[in-house]
Amino acid sequence: xxxxxxxxxxxxxxxxxxxxxxxxxxxxxxxxxVRVALLEADVSLPVARDFVKRVTAxxxxxxxxxxxxxxxxxxxIVHDELKAVLxxxxxxxxLKIDNPPAPILMxxxxxxxxxxxxxxxxxxxxxxxxxxVLMASLDVNRPAAMEQLAILGTQIGVDTLPIVAGQxxxxxxxRAKTQAGLGGYDVYLLDTxxxxxxxxxxxxxxxxxxxxxxxxxxxxxxxxxxxxxxVEVAEEFDAKVGVTGVVLTRMDGDGRGGAALSMRAVTGxxxxxxxxxxxxxxxxxxEPDRIAGRILG
Ligand code: GDP
Numbered sequence: 009x010x011x012x013x014x015x016x017x018x019x020x021x022x023x024x025x026x027x028x029x030x031x032x033x034x035x036x037x038x039x040x041x042v043r044v045a046l047l048e049a050d051v052s053l054p055v056a057r058d059f060v061k062r063v064t065a066x067x068x069x070x071x072x073x074x075x076x077x078x079x080x081x082x083x084x085i086v087h088d089e090l091k092a093v094l095x096x097x098x099x100x101x102x103l104k105i106d107n108p109p110a111p112i113l114m115x116x117x118x119x120x121x122x123x124x125x126x127x128x129x130x131x132x133x134x135x136x137x138x139x140x141v142l143m144a145s146l147d148v149n150r151p152a153a154m155e156q157l158a159i160l161g162t163q164i165g166v167d168t169l170p171i172v173a174g175q176x177x178x179x180x181x182x183r184a185k186t187q188a189g190l191g192g193y194d195v196y197l198l199d200t201x202x203x204x205x206x207x208x209x210x211x212x213x214x215x216x217x218x219x220x221x222x223x224x225x226x227x228x229x230x231x232x233x234x235x236x237x238x239v240e241v242a243e244e245f246d247a248k249v250g251v252t253g254v255v256l257t258r259m260d261g262d263g264r265g266g267a268a269l270s271m272r273a274v275t276g277x278x279x280x281x282x283x284x285x286x287x288x289x290x291x292x293x294x295e296p297d298r299i300a301g302r303i304l305g
Contacts, residue, residue, distance in 0.1 A: 012305025049266035094296035109188035118202030121257035232256035257283035
């Protein structure tokens with residue numbers, strides 16, 4: 009069973025300084041544990057290294073408060089720093105969904121949870137924000153994916169753009185835009201086609217749709233359990249179309265949340281939501297505090 013970072017640090021510090029300030033040795037020993045724990049949580053090596061550097065600077069010489077042990081003190085510093093990195097300097101801005109109809113482009117690889125997340129987000133916008141939402145699937149290669157979105161739409165009471173066989177993704181996107189305007193919708197969500205891996209055809213298609221509708225938000229949906237692969241996917245999509253936010257799915261699994269830290273640190277993109285299950289209400293706002301706790305164990 010995985011030993012949590014809190015347990016590890018507690019153990020290490022039980023044998024070390026009991027009072028005063030944290031010595032350099034104490035900090036060095038603790039940081040070795042932090043680094044291993046981050047790597048075990050699937051944080052990439054450069055991110056873990058950089059993180060440890062930041063925490064070391066904060067922890068060295070920090071006075072140990074009487075009421076807590078040095079181990080707890082370091083855990084607090086690590087927790088606060090995790091939270092700061094996950095939230096980013098400017099924090100997590102609200103979704104840009106003013107000026108109706110606001111287009112949101114959903115991108116990502118096949119199987120990452122894009123269609124499910126599109127419907128979950130539509131439901132959330134409708135119920136929490138009182139928005140009129142239209143969804144459209146652009147996945148012309150997989151009629152089943154288009155059907156899936158229509159079925160989910162019926163389930164959650166959100167309209168989907170009628171399917172017209174033979175249309176190209178960019179034409180469906182334009183039709184969605186027109187329909188959203190005429191129909192008085194506040195937001196329209198475009199569920200793009202995924203592929204098993206990044207390929208040029210996929211990227212060109214997404215870029216074409218992006219240029220046609222000028223989305224207010226381009227949300228990348230990635231499987232949070234794929235760790236560093238998710239970060240690479242994010243960088244590729246960002247280079248091509250400019251990602252404005254990330255949704256990490258499958259965070260109900262036993263992954264330890266490290267993908268979130270690497271994602272934020274490497275791409276600088278805000279993580280907006282986490283998917284926590286297959287049901288339509290299993291989409292939560294990203295809370296740095298909670299994920300920091302999860303990484304710490
Ligand atoms: P797409 O190919 O990217 O559109 O992926 P789908 O939306 O079809 O999702 C693929 C599978 O992952 C489906 O069985 C979903 O129910 C499941 N899924 C999506 N998001 C989550 C999540 O947050 N947690 C879990 N456990 N399953 C999810």
